[in-house]
């Protein structure tokens with residue numbers, strides 16, 4: 001296999017370190033924090049743990065899927081809040097649930113072109129702190145009132161408001177183009193692909209069992225920082241709080257469907273929960289990593305993004321992106337040691353695995369042959385988003401760190417990481433250790 005020049009560009013891009021905060025259910029341990037707090041903490045700690053002189057950093061690429069209204073360019077805010085040198089360039093990316101895969105790829109593109117040598121890429125999300133909107137009539141009244149010269153003028157715009165205009169408007173976790181929620185889209189995929197409730201619950205159970213085992217064996221210790229919660233810093237969050245070591249098929253089987261209460265199969269147990277957390281990666285050109293004396297976790301061998309019609313099967317992006325990333329890596333699925341697939345919903349995981357192995361899907365997609373059967377024993381071996389949670393902006397960087405750390409532990413070489421995202425998007429990357 002050629003090593004000098006990879007599909008990711010002329011210069012090999014090294015992933016030197018990865019780190020994340022604990023991932024916690026929205027409204028729990030991080031309920032008083034913001035996405036910026038979490039992003040700042042993980043970047044500061046990543047730089048400290050790497051013992052990196054911050055002046056070496058050229059660029060920070062960071063993402064947040066549901067941006068706050070006060071600091072929408074989260075990447076630059078992270079640089080400033082983390083106390084990094086203010087000369088560091090930063091830009092914000094958003095590719096829905098694949099946001100921090102995009103952050104990694106964007107940073108890698110600058111590195112592979114020689115325009116940057118050391119970068120931090122990642123993402124953050126705080127579903128405990130999502131912006132709540134006002135209705136358009138109330139927003140217009142507030143704007144008009146702000147221009148009033150006296151109290152009477154300021155009160156006038158509110159006179160014609162109706163009661164319903166005062167209701168807060170939360171952000172929708174739904175497709176703008178179709179109006180369908182993510183959960184409804186997962187239901188559609190389960191029905192159209194014939195994915196049973198039992199299969200979904202089995203995938204959820206495996207996710208919890210793998211994640212619980214990884215925690216119990218200390219495999220996450222180097223990947224997950226402790227968060228001392230401001231302002232008193234007396235409370236320390238050390239672990240994820242969604243993983244259930246004690247769940248079982250019977251308990252999962254008793255949960256009621258959420259998105260189609262009558263005929264559905266998607267439940268709180270086989271859907272990823274709303275989550276708070278942040279994750280970051282330290283990237284360098286291979287040469288710079290060597291010059292600075294870093295041991296490399298892995299290299300970005302290839303990447304691909306693809307899209308499908310959101311009105312069809314919204315979360316089928318991984319099935320479309322995977323063969324492109326493999327082809328760009330010059331590899332077949334059989335060459336891959338481990339597979340990490342983001343678990344938005346168990347139904348989406350099962351649907352994508354089915355598509356990758358299906359001759360009918362291959363024909364529809366215009367491929368010569370199916371990509372292949374993913375060996376379930378190599379899939380999400382330390383748990384996925386169903387058990388660990390899914391802070392949208394942070395999941396990609398979490399997956400990359402987890403995958404490369406596990407590859408090293410097993411002394412294996414290659415991993416395929418793939419993530420579905422809103423809009424019918426899919427991301428896939430091939431990473432290698434040597």
Ligand SMILES: CC(C)(COP(=O)(O)OP(=O)(O)OC[C@H]1O[C@@H](n2cnc3c(N)ncnc32)[C@H](O)[C@@H]1OP(=O)(O)O)[C@@H](O)C(=O)NCCC(=O)NCCS
Nearest residue numbers: 097173182183247251252258267268269271272273274344
């Ligand atoms: C599905 C969803 C609505 C459930 O939210 P919720 O009602 O707050 O979920 P909870 O955590 O309270 O779980 C509901 C119940 O299921 C139980 N449960 C959840 N997971 C379980 C598991 N693995 N094993 C056993 N029980 C479980 C909980 O204990 C709870 O039981 P209780 O009501 O007796 O306390 C929410 O997680 C959601 O919207 N997820 C989808 C997010 C999304 O769209 N993401 C985008 C993906 S791309």
